[in-house]
Amino acid sequence: MVTTKTKVKTQEYRGLSEEATFPDKAGHFGRFGGKFVPETIMPALDQLEKAYLQAKEDPSFNAELEYHLREYVGRPSTLYYAERLTKKLGGAKIYLKREDLNHTGAHKINNTIGQILLAIRMGKKRIIAETGAGQHGVATATAAAMFGIECDVYMGEEDIRRQALNVFKMKLLGARVIPVASGSRTLKDATNEALRDWMSSVRNTHYIIGSVVGPHPYPMMVRDFQVIIGKEVKKQILEKEHRLPDYLIACVGGGSNSIGLFHPFIEDKEVKMIGVEAGGLGSEVGQHASTLTSGEIGILHGSASYVLQDEDGQTLPVHSISAGLDYPGVGPEHSYLKDIGRAEYVSITDDEAVKAFQECARLEGIIPALEAAHAIAYTIKFAPRLSKDKLIVICLSGSGDKDSFEVAKKLGYNI
Amino acid sequence: MNRIDEKFYELKAKKKPAFIPFITAGDPDIQTTKALILEFEKRGADIIELGIPFSDPIADGPIIQASYYRALIKGAKVAHVLDMVSELRKKSEIPIVSMVSYSTVFKKGYSKFIENSVMSGLDGLTIPDLPVEENQEIFEIARKNDFKVVCFIAPTTTDQRVSLITQKAQGFLYYISVVGITGIRDKLPDDIIQNINKLKQMTNIPVAVGFGVSTSEHAKLIGTVADGVIVGSAIMREIEKYAKKPSEELVRGVGEFVGQLISGAKG
Numbered sequence: 210m211v212t213t214k215t216k217v218k219t220q221e222y223r224g225l226s227e228e229a230t231f232p233d234k235a236g237h238f239g240r241f242g243g244k245f246v247p248e249t250i251m252p253a254l255d256q257l258e259k260a261y262l263q264a265k266e267d268p269s270f271n272a273e274l275e276y277h278l279r280e281y282v283g284r285p286s287t288l289y290y291a292e293r294l295t296k297k298l299g300g301a302k303i304y305l306k307r308e309d310l311n312h313t314g315a316h317k318i319n320n321t322i323g324q325i326l327l328a329i330r331m332g333k334k335r336i337i338a339e340t341g342a343g344q345h346g347v348a349t350a351t352a353a354a355m356f357g358i359e360c361d362v363y364m365g366e367e368d369i370r371r372q373a374l375n376v377f378k379m380k381l382l383g384a385r386v387i388p389v390a391s392g393s394r395t396l397k398d399a400t401n402e403a404l405r406d407w408m409s410s411v412r413n414t415h416y417i418i419g420s421v422v423g424p425h426p427y428p429m430m431v432r433d434f435q436v437i438i439g440k441e442v443k444k445q446i447l448e449k450e451h452r453l454p455d456y457l458i459a460c461v462g463g464g465s466n467s468i469g470l471f472h473p474f475i476e477d478k479e480v481k482m483i484g485v486e487a488g489g490l491g492s493e494v495g496q497h498a499s500t501l502t503s504g505e506i507g508i509l510h511g512s513a514s515y516v517l518q519d520e521d522g523q524t525l526p527v528h529s530i531s532a533g534l535d536y537p538g539v540g541p542e543h544s545y546l547k548d549i550g551r552a553e554y555v556s557i558t559d560d561e562a563v564k565a566f567q568e569c570a571r572l573e574g575i576i577p578a579l580e581a582a583h584a585i586a587y588t589i590k591f592a593p594r595l596s597k598d599k600l601i602v603i604c605l606s607g608s609g610d611k612d613s614f615e616v617a618k619k620l621g622y623n624i
Numbered sequence: 625m626n627r628i629d630e631k632f633y634e635l636k637a638k639k640k641p642a643f644i645p646f647i648t649a650g651d652p653d654i655q656t657t658k659a660l661i662l663e664f665e666k667r668g669a670d671i672i673e674l675g676i677p678f679s680d681p682i683a684d685g686p687i688i689q690a691s692y693y694r695a696l697i698k699g700a701k702v703a704h705v706l707d708m709v710s711e712l713r714k715k716s717e718i719p720i721v722s723m724v725s726y727s728t729v730f731k732k733g734y735s736k737f738i739e740n741s742v743m744s745g746l747d748g749l750t751i752p753d754l755p756v757e758e759n760q761e762i763f764e765i766a767r768k769n770d771f772k773v774v775c776f777i778a779p780t781t782t783d784q785r786v787s788l789i790t791q792k793a794q795g796f797l798y799y800i801s802v803v804g805i806t807g808i809r810d811k812l813p814d815d816i817i818q819n820i821n822k823l824k825q826m827t828n829i830p831v832a833v834g835f836g837v838s839t840s841e842h843a844k845l846i847g848t849v850a851d852g853v854i855v856g857s858a859i860m861r862e863i864e865k866y867a868k869k870p871s872e873e874l875v876r877g878v879g880e881f882v883g884q885l886i887s888g889a890k891g
Contacts, residue, residue: 235757243758244755244757245726245753245754245755246755247683247752247753247776248755248775248776248777248778248780248781248789248800249778249779249800249804250780251778251780251785252785253780391686391693392680392693398680401680401681401682404682405683405684408683409804409805411803412780412803507727507731508726508730508731508753509727510680510682511682511753518727521701521702521731522678522730522731523678523696523727524680524727
């Protein structure tokens with residue numbers, strides 16, 4: 210049985226169940242969220258919000274989404290007891306939510322299938338997306354191929370270099386990969402460029418944002434498409450352990466896999482949530498991407514959230530070995546969860562992540578994405594401090610196949 | 625009376641459109657920006673749109689992005705831009721509107737930002753990434769300071785939103801001529817005149833038109849119907865051409881280019 214629900218005490222929190230609780234109607238999560246975009250795309254956001262809210266209540270839309278998630282993506286993903294990792298650490302019992310087993314090898318496809326169905330519903334003829342690690346780009350290109358829709362993916366040149374395999378996959382899937390040479394040539398710049406494309410193409414194009422960032426309704430909508438992770442975990446852990454977990458641990462770049470895991474547990478106050486950010490090479494400016502642990506509130510890519518900015522609001526450089534975490538902003542719901550004290554955020558360095566990457570491979574026979582390796586690395590530090598009767602669920606957001614070249618290089622292998 | 629209102633009042637009597645050149649503050653450097661503003665004024669520009677450089681401008685095309693990048697690399701700060709405007713006010717009364725990202729305004733605190741802008745001698749601001757519904761208070765603070773928050777209207781804006789925006793708008797309306805970002809275009813949209821006329825029927829606030837207005841022919845066409853003609857990217861491209869030349873040469877060359885645009889706009 211699910212234990213008694215305790216409500217989080219905040220002004221915005223009205224104790225409504227599930228997705229309806231926040232954001233408010235204008236897309237605000239407390240002082241975060243909102244819509245900070247040029248007027249040109251405001252009508253498109255209104256249209257998208259309307260279409261999404263209608264679709265959400267439409268049984269045929271939900272049935273179609275469920276069908277594709279089951280038959281094409283392969284959901285539900287398993288909740289796997291990581292026995293050897295647990296024994297090695299000697300503390301809490303560790304479960305891995307295997308999002309790496311989804312078609313395309315990451316959680317990103319949960320969202321792209323949902324949004325492409327919505328795009329078709331809105332009569333849009335073309336899809337654009339931004340990508341960092343390439344997982345969202347591949348997931349978008351995959352969904353676009355399956356539904357036969359034209360797809361352009363913006364990707365920073367630095368990420369193209371780091372993620373050559375995913376670039377090839379996207380091309381193979383029929384998408385056009387557009388290199389972005391501006392700024393730091395990573396995810397932030399790819400997002401700028403996708404937004405600029407949308408400024409011109411908004412009448413016939415849908416922009417599939419890959420994380421719980423951007424202007425309203427994206428943070429809400431992407432979350433809703435990702436909460437399947439947490440909903441499945443809840444059901445699976447009750448079947449296996451007959452109780453809810455004590456800790457949920459997930460990596461946070463923009464924050465979609467973590468919000469997907471966390472959100473269904475928000476009212477279950479006894480379940481603690483820990484988001485793990487990229488600590489990169491160290492705490493100096495430009496060496497990390499720890500937005501929640503060292504940023505301040507600001508505006509980036511259409512919403513108010515914690516961001517890494519200077520005193521003029523200029524975006525600061527960031528670094529992470531993991532292309533998916535290399536982002537100076539974060540989803541507004543995470544900022545809100547941090548502010549109300551509902552979730553805790555920590556950071557893990559590149560080296561710790563690489564060690565966890567290897568540890569997970571050797572102990573469990575699972576090569577995790579470098580993003581997810583951050584969550585594992587924190588668990589490696591944290592689990593031994595807990596007693597054996599405690600339960601941890603880690604979101605293993607994706608497979609590490611895409612990272613093998615980068616890690617090999619870091620470890621001095623020439624492949 | 626605010627300098628912007630005064631200017632449109634004066635131009636209405638003359639039945640001439642305002643010519644509004646955009647330049648990035650700090651490209652190639654802040655002193656050259658100041659010299660350019662004085663040069664544009666001398667050549668007959670009516671209002672200056674002064675871009676405060678931002679690291680991630682969403683509404684801007686490659687030319688303005690690159691100019692922001694150059695200015696930031698050189699170390700342009702908001703404080704320097706405001707200091708330059710204060711200096712300029714000793715010599716010039718030309719109305720100046722800043723174009724600034726809400727990231728910057730928010731980070732500085734919008735109340736404080738307006739206060740400092742007013743003190744420096746700026747007359748208004750445009751915030752391309754702030755839709756009217758996100759900050760009601762900023763219009764109130766501006767009103768109290770006789771400062772203008774200039775709002776945007778795009779070809780995609782619905783009639784319902786037009787009335788929401790015109791209720792808030794101060795100084796003038798910035799009509800975005802194209803569905804897209806700033807940049808040089810060979811041709812303006814076919815329905816541009818029709819759209820401007822339609823908007824003018826819906827409001828009494830002066831309507832200035834920008835995005836894609838690149839040549840003196842464009843300026844002339846827009847000038848026949850709009851209350852103001854805004855040119856940005858085409859001017860910034862000229863500045864880019866003179867990047868390696870001495871400042872005086874740049875000011876003279878870009879000044880000549882702007883002079884031609886003004887002749888076009890004013891017919």
